Amino acid sequence: MPDKLKPIPLVFWRSATGREPVREWLNELPRDDQRTVGRDLAKVQFGWPIGLPLCRPLSRGLWEVRSSLASKREARVLFGFHDGVLVALHAFIKKTRTTPDDDMALARQRLKEVTS
DSSP states (O other): OOOOOOOOOEEEOOOTTSOOHHHHHHHHSOHHHHHHHHHHHHHHHHHOSOOTTTEEEOSTTOEEEEEEOTTSOEEEEEEEEETTEEEEEEEEEEOSSSOOHHHHHHHHHHHHHHHO
């Protein structure tokens, strides 16, 4: 009998004041959108390594989970790894073709905080 699948642990980046912006963003989404993003994160946790169309590398240790929402919007959760843990760093609704530089910079800064 094979061992049960072991997911990669997932944590949300936490600020010095204790806020978890990704969790807060998720909680503000409509329930169906929350389920979609949550399901996609679970697929990454249980199926790593996983590629397109669900997950793709960005650069310098950053990855994105790509969720197509029922509302015809695209959600992105940017994450990285630290000590075998998947860290959700930043999340947003994508409005342009490319990932905005500000979003990338914020996720990179948070990843740097986690890994240093």
